[in-house]
Amino acid sequence: MALVVICGQPCSGKSTAATCLAEALRASESKATVRVIDETFFHLDRNQSYANMIAEKNVRGVLRSEVDRSVSKDNIIIVDSLNSIKGYRYELWCLARAAGVRYCVLHCDVKDTDCRKWNEDRKDKGEAGYDEIIFEDLVRRFEKPDSKNRWDSPLFELQPSKDEIEKSSPAILDAVSYLTKTVDSKTRDVKILQPTIATQSVRPSNANSLYELDQATQEVMNAIIAAQSNSLNGPVLIGSGLPTLNIRSAVGYPELRRLRRTFIKLTSQTSLSGPPPPADAESAKRMFVDYLNRELGD
Numbered sequence: 001m002a003l004v005v006i007c008g009q010p011c012s013g014k015s016t017a018a019t020c021l022a023e024a025l026r027a028s029e030s031k032a033t034v035r036v037i038d039e040t041f042f043h044l045d046r047n048q049s050y051a052n053m054i055a056e057k058n059v060r061g062v063l064r065s066e067v068d069r070s071v072s073k074d075n076i077i078i079v080d081s082l083n084s085i086k087g088y089r090y091e092l093w094c095l096a097r098a099a100g101v102r103y104c105v106l107h108c109d110v111k112d113t114d115c116r117k118w119n120e121d122r123k124d125k126g127e128a129g130y131d132e133i134i135f136e137d138l139v140r141r142f143e144k145p146d147s148k149n150r151w152d153s154p155l156f157e158l159q160p161s162k163d164e165i166e167k168s169s170p171a172i173l174d175a176v177s178y179l180t181k182t183v184d185s186k187t188r189d190v191k192i193l194q195p196t197i198a199t200q201s202v203r204p205s206n207a208n209s210l211y212e213l214d215q216a217t218q219e220v221m222n223a224i225i226a227a228q229s230n231s232l233n234g235p236v237l238i239g240s241g242l243p244t245l246n247i248r249s250a251v252g253y254p255e256l257r258r259l260r261r262t263f264i265k266l267t268s269q270t271s272l273s274g275p276p277p278p279a280d281a282e283s284a285k286r287m288f289v290d291y292l293n294r295e296l297g298d
Contacts, residue, residue, distance in 0.1 A: 001030075001032040001072075001073055001074060001075060001076050001101055001102065001179070002032070002076045002077070002096075002101050002102040002103065002104070002179045003067065003071050003076075003077050003079070003092065003095065003096040003099070003101055003102070003103050004021065004076065004077065004078045004079065004103075004104055004105075004106060004175065004179065005079050005083050005089055005092050005093075005103075005104070005105045005106070006018050006021075006078060006079060006080045006081070006083065006105075006106050006108070007081075007082065007083035007084060007089065007105060007106075007107055007108070007145060008082070008107055008108030008109065008110065008142075009082075009084075009108075009110060009112065009115045009138070009139055009142055010082065010115060010119065010130050010135055010138045010139065011115045011116075011118040011119040011122065011129070011130065011135075012108040012109075012110040012114075012115050012118075013108045013110060013118075013158070013160070013165050014080055014081075014082075014108050015038065015080055016165045017106060017108055017158055017165050017172070018036050018038070018078050018080035019036070020165055020166060020167045020169065020172050021078060021106065021167075021172055021175060021176070022034045022035075022036050022078055023167055024167040024172055024173070024176045025076055025176055025179065025180070027167070028176055028180050029180065030076070030179070030180040032074060032075050032076045032180075033074065033075040033076070034075070034076045034078070035070060035075060035076070035077055035078070036078045036080050037063060037066050037067060037070065037077060037078065037079050037080065038063075038079075038080035038081055039059065039063070039081060041066075042062055042066075044059060044062075045128070046128050046129070046130055046134075047130060047131050047134055050082075050130075050134050050137075050138060051134065059081075060081075060085075060088055063079065063081055064088075064091060064092065064095070067079055067092060067095055068095050071095055071096060071099045071101060072099060072101070073099065073100065073101055076179060079092060082138065082142075084138065084141060084142040084143055085141075085143055086143045086145070086149065086151070086152070089105065089145065089151050089152060090149075090151040092151070093150065093151035093193075096193050097193040097194070097195060098195050099193075099195070100192065100193060100194060100195045101192065101193065102178070102179060102190065102191070102192055102193070103191075103193055104153075104154045104155070104156060104175060104178055104179065105145050105151075105152050105153070105154070105155050105156070106156045106158060106171065106172075106175055107144075107145050107155060107156070107157050107158065108158050108165075109144075109157050109158065109159045110159070110160075112139055114161070115135075115139070116135070119135055154178060154191075156171040156172075156174050156175045156178075157171055158171040158172070159171075178190060212281050212284055213264060213267065213284045214264070215281065216281040216282075216284035216285045216288065217260045217263065217264065217284065217285075217288045218260075219281075219285065220245075220285055220288050220289060220292070221253075221256050221257075221260060223236065224236055224245065224247075224251065224256060225253060225256070228250050228251070243286060243289045243290060243293065245289050245292055245293060246293055246296075247292070247296040251296060259291070259292060259295055259296075260288075263287075263288055263291050267287070
């Protein structure tokens, strides 16, 4: 149903905001299952997770994989993490688009000085806080969301002191309204992302069809190479009952391989919204020869 990305500086109240949002969504009339995904779900330590770029990249990969497995039209997923890199927020947006769900960003916009104070208060209480060096590095590299970016839109700004984040906070209520509003043909203020071929996972095609396609296109390539090695200029006859291949000049093996890969890829993508790849060799050859004639012919 939706993917919500919580972002903000370290110790800016993101987890509190995620908890309040989840409670508000569960209290709403929405029947969707609400789930929060964060580092603590995987028992990840704050400082170890962000001690260096490799560790941070691994953490983002773990969270992204869990989001990919979880996001669907039946639930609302809240990603409670720094989500400080705009490129990473774009990746999450792509996951939402692939699933065909709503998407929004909730930004805890808090001053650096307040975040530092809250981090120190947390450590003074014996709770898990960030080491000073790691904290300053995360603050320095934070990329603030911009509503002009499609992966940061719609953007809900939460600007409270940490103790003032509640289910009734305006940004929380606005987010709940956006995530639960009924959509019909007249709705203009709620956007449900639509999947494209680029974001959809290709459905597995019939194994025999793929095998026939691979073998048939390879046979066509072999016939072209054989004709060219025998210095046969002009049209190339691939087989009885098949179109004649007309090419302007000799074509190298690397170029033929590239065209073959492109043809197989296009045929597989077409099967997402249309018929599957050809199940017999003759049909596959005919399609491949027609494709080569368009790409290489006069």
